[in-house]
Amino acid sequence: MSSGYKIVLSGSKTAVSDFRHSNWIGFLGCIPSNYPKMPYSREIMENIFFPTQSDDEGRLKFAPYSLRKIEAALLEYGFTKDEVIIADPRKLDRAIGPETKAIGLTVHDPLGYSAVSQLNACLFRLINWWPAPSYTAAAFGDIIKNPLLKRYNSKLIIGGPGIWQLEEHPEMFKEWGIDCLVSGEAESIAGPLFESAVKGEAVLPERAASGKPLRSDKVPIIRGPSTGGVVEITRGCGRGCQFCTPDLLFFGSIPKENILKEVEIEVRHGIRRIELHSEDALFYGRKLGSFEVNHEAIVDLFTSVKKFPGVRQVATDFFACSTIKSAPKTVKAMSEIMELDKKHPGYVETGLETVSPRLVQNIMPGKVKPYTIEEWPDVIDDALGILDDNHWFTVASMMTGLPKETEQDVIRSIEFIDRIKHHNVFVWVFPLMPLRAMLKNAAKWAPEYTPLRQELILKATRHSISLINREAPRILKVLPVWARPPALLALKYVTGMTLHFFKGADEAIARHEDRLNLYKDLQYAHNKEGEAVMHVSSVVNELVKIGGGSTTLLPEEEQNLLQGS
Numbered sequence: 001m002s003s004g005y006k007i008v009l010s011g012s013k014t015a016v017s018d019f020r021h022s023n024w025i026g027f028l029g030c031i032p033s034n035y036p037k038m039p040y041s042r043e044i045m046e047n048i049f050f051p052t053q054s055d056d057e058g059r060l061k062f063a064p065y066s067l068r069k070i071e072a073a074l075l076e077y078g079f080t081k082d083e084v085i086i087a088d089p090r091k092l093d094r095a096i097g098p099e100t101k102a103i104g105l106t107v108h109d110p111l112g113y114s115a116v117s118q119l120n121a122c123l124f125r126l127i128n129w130w131p132a133p134s135y136t137a138a139a140f141g142d143i144i145k146n147p148l149l150k151r152y153n154s155k156l157i158i159g160g161p162g163i164w165q166l167e168e169h170p171e172m173f174k175e176w177g178i179d180c181l182v183s184g185e186a187e188s189i190a191g192p193l194f195e196s197a198v199k200g201e202a203v204l205p206e207r208a209a210s211g212k213p214l215r216s217d218k219v220p221i222i223r224g225p226s227t228g229g230v231v232e233i234t235r236g237c238g239r240g241c242q243f244c245t246p247d248l249l250f251f252g253s254i255p256k257e258n259i260l261k262e263v264e265i266e267v268r269h270g271i272r273r274i275e276l277h278s279e280d281a282l283f284y285g286r287k288l289g290s291f292e293v294n295h296e297a298i299v300d301l302f303t304s305v306k307k308f309p310g311v312r313q314v315a316t317d318f319f320a321c322s323t324i325k326s327a328p329k330t331v332k333a334m335s336e337i338m339e340l341d342k343k344h345p346g347y348v349e350t351g352l353e354t355v356s357p358r359l360v361q362n363i364m365p366g367k368v369k370p371y372t373i374e375e376w377p378d379v380i381d382d383a384l385g386i387l388d389d390n391h392w393f394t395v396a397s398m399m400t401g402l403p404k405e406t407e408q409d410v411i412r413s414i415e416f417i418d419r420i421k422h423h424n425v426f427v428w429v430f431p432l433m434p435l436r437a438m439l440k441n442a443a444k445w446a447p448e449y450t451p452l453r454q455e456l457i458l459k460a461t462r463h464s465i466s467l468i469n470r471e472a473p474r475i476l477k478v479l480p481v482w483a484r485p486p487a488l489l490a491l492k493y494v495t496g497m498t499l500h501f502f503k504g505a506d507e508a509i510a511r512h513e514d515r516l517n518l519y520k521d522l523q524y525a526h527n528k529e530g531e532a533v534m535h536v537s538s539v540v541n542e543l544v545k546i547g548g549g550s551t552t553l554l555p556e557e558e559q560n561l562l563q564g565s
């Protein structure tokens with residue numbers, strides 16, 4: 001359509017890509033964009049790992065679930081398919097034209113501040129490799145600087161799980177050309193907001209958020225297939241962890257008939273593996289305010305999806321350890337429905353965060369329920385055992401750099417990794433990120449990445465990389481058969497070399513050589529109250545500014561910077 005669509009929804013190449021309907025590949029976007037060191041590495045990496053499929057008009061065949069929801073909300077509101085497109089960022093020139101009044105972008109990790117990007121930045125520094133901003137940040141830089149976004153005076157509206165990163169930089173909104181930043185559940189406000197933009201109302205609100213939670217039976221049903229075959233089954237969580245954005249949403253389970261309608265849409269477009277998304281799949285169908293697992297509702301849902309004509313595989317993404325421990329019978333039933341076995345394990349994520357009772361009490365007392373805070377380490381250990389027994393591999397996250405975290409707490413975490421590493425668990429320890437929900441409590445807090453914290457990050461990473469090395473053949477089953485042997489060689493080589501480089505980092509830490517000293521020396525950012533809230537993300541921001549958004553800062557330049565020249 002040469003005149004362009006009225007409303008164009010899109011995102012960066014890394015945010016909207018679809019690699020064989022596999023969502024985990026997205027984490028590759030979090031490595032520094034100056035690696036691997038080879039000519040045209042960005043183009044090669046983006047073309048291989050962040051591909052997009054679209055028609056001649058630039059309409060994406062598979063789009064991120066969040067954009068599908070906005071598309072559905074706009075169509076429900078009264079816009080037509082001729083007015084709304086989810087566009088391929090590689091073909092924006094075919095979707096945007098003189099008729100385009102509003103452009104909506106979804107962002108996941110626009111500035112590379114996400115926990116995974118930050119962990120990668122830390123690790124690269126620890127092995128003495130200078131990290132440029134992540135591929136995710138570089139790709140956001142590409143799209144936000146695309147002159148097409150503003151060529152026809154379209155309004156630019158941005159939403160998505162990564163907007164907290166942009167909110168850290170209100171001073172950049174003008175330069176980025178952002179008219180409105182939408183937080184939280186956008187479906188209920190997308191219609192009126194885009195209508196204002198389409199009508200050309202002069203000023204959109206700089207920030208927009210839905211006033212009240214959306215009832216789970218009112219969440220619009222997607223109209224096209226999502227990347228990774230995602231279908232949402234619950235929204236919100238209700239455990240109340242202080243650092244958590246999903247928890248800001250009201251908890252509710254999506255009615256089964258609506259879930260199956262979305263499954264039907266995915267299947268109709270050729271998707272055979274459905275990923276049932278939630279913050280904790282074991283919370284599906286639970287009563288509000290209760291931590292009791294609704295075994296019947298879960299078994300009924302998973303059975304219905306697995307038996308849905310055309311579905312070959314059902315997966316899910318998150319469990320909480322406390323619910324696993326309280327419901328081993330349900331975990332077993334789910335694994336049987338999903339036909340998991342030794343050769344075909346399931347993969348699920350869980351947040352451990354910390355095992356310090358004091359910190360659990362401070363930031364996440366609800367996470368351990370129905371158990372006590374003192375029981376938390378045993379709950380994790382038992383839950384991982386239940387997952388092992390039922391053929392799951394667990395991807396577990398912990399944090400360091402929490403406010404009031406002592407060296408004793410860090411030692412406790414190090415020892416805990418030793419305790420659980422016999423399980424099928426990948427453990428990643430993330431330097432804490434400044435989520436909005438935590439900003440107030442984080443005031444006056446500035447974590448220092450002490451040798452002990454560095455050791456903790458390295459220990460967990462070494463364990464997980466070793467496990468990836470060992471499990472590489474199973475992990476690579478997502479690839480076509482012909483691609484597996486070269487991919488296996490590459491993965492074995494990369495993981496083997498990484499472990500080799502970690503030895504050097506270990507020795508450097510033992511020599512008290514502080515390879516993360518930059519984090520201490522740069523200026524602290526300030527929150528609204530003027531208090532220091534420096535964290536690793538601000539450092540990357542400094543680097544983005546200094547490096548012009550994509551270039552690498554050389555060690556000599558770093559020295560000049562630190563000396564103020």
Ligand code: SF4
Nearest residue numbers: 237240241244247279
């Ligand atoms: S349990 Fe997980 S999803 Fe729920 S509030 Fe805590 S961190 Fe958020």
